[in-house]
Amino acid sequence: MSISSTGRNVALYGRATQSNLIDNPWSGYSDAHNAIDGNRDSHFHHGSCSSTNTQTNPWWRVDLLKEYIITSVVITNRGDCCSERLDGAEIHIGSSLLENGNRNPLAGVISSIPAGRFQTFTLTENNVGRYVNVLLPGEKRLLTLCEVEVYGYRKEYENAALRGVATQSSLNGHGFAINAIDGNRDGRWERGSCSHTARVSGGTQTFDCNGMIGRHVTVVIPGRAEYLSLCEVEVSGFPLE
Numbered sequence: 001m002s003i004s005s006t007g008r009n010v011a012l013y014g015r016a017t018q019s020n021l022i023d024n025p026w027s028g029y030s031d032a033h034n035a036i037d038g039n040r041d042s043h044f045h046h047g048s049c050s051s052t053n054t055q056t057n058p059w060w061r062v063d064l065l066k067e068y069i070i071t072s073v074v075i076t077n078r079g080d081c082c083s084e085r086l087d088g089a090e091i092h093i094g095s096s097l098l099e100n101g102n103r104n105p106l107a108g109v110i111s112s113i114p115a116g117r118f119q120t121f122t123l124t125e126n127n128v129g130r131y132v133n134v135l136l137p138g139e140k141r142l143l144t145l146c147e148v149e150v151y152g153y154r155k156e157y158e159n160a161a162l163r164g165v166a167t168q169s170s171l172n173g174h175g176f177a178i179n180a181i182d183g184n185r186d187g188r189w190e191r192g193s194c195s196h197t198a199r200v201s202g203g204t205q206t207f208d209c210n211g212m213i214g215r216h217v218t219v220v221i222p223g224r225a226e227y228l229s230l231c232e233v234e235v236s237g238f239p240l241e
């Protein structure tokens with residue numbers, strides 16, 4: 001799995017809870033948070049899996065604290081016992097807490113995951129949400145999850161250039177490179193918000209980059225001796241977290 005195309009496991013920064021906690025000597029091993037501890041260890045007695053009690057419609061939820069566009073969910077099943085218990089579990093993603101988030105749109109269904117294995121659910125729809133729930137519908141069900149990884153990126157576009165660093169091939173007067181990323185579109189050279197030279201047109205043009213991924217944005221006039229003056233360069237995007 002390429003981090004650059006899927007984002008980071010944002011569940012690691014979230015908070016987990018579940019419908020209840022198993023009521024037996026193993027309860028100390030079964031906290032909801034065990035499913036987002038970054039550990040896929042599937043042996044229940046190693047203490048890195050969550051577990052509810054046997055009940056009707058048990059559920060588990062991670063609150064990502066912010067809304068994300070979620071590209072995939074990776075679920076690790078218990079390895080030492082009872083792998084069939086997870087069969088039929090539903091993955092719900094959304095930003096509502098109605099019925100503890102279990103009414104959010106259905107993003108996938110676990111048909112069966114072999115003992116101790118993980119399964120990746122790649123989400124092709126526009127799955128945006130703050131909450132990821134795993135709901136096990138039915139009576140007398142017990143929900144155990146050894147790890148739930150949620151890959152995605154932040155929803156909001158922002159002008160990423162404002163947090164960047166600018167440089168240029170040379171300097172003319174007070175046309176510092178940083179003037180083109182100061183958040184000010186003012187095109188009047190004398191007001192000190194343009195880079196490099198006084199040759200200013202005043203127009204604004206938007207270029208659609210169609211989802212390109214990158215760290216550097218370069219503006220170049222190729223092949224001839226020329227001045228390059230930029231009053232503002234805004235880069236709309238979101239960080240691949």
Ligand SMILES: [Ca+2]
Pocket residue numbers: 034035036037038039040041048049146147
């Ligand atoms: Ca775990």
Ligand SMILES: [Ca+2]
Pocket residue numbers: 179180181182183184185186193194231232
């Ligand atoms: Ca500017």
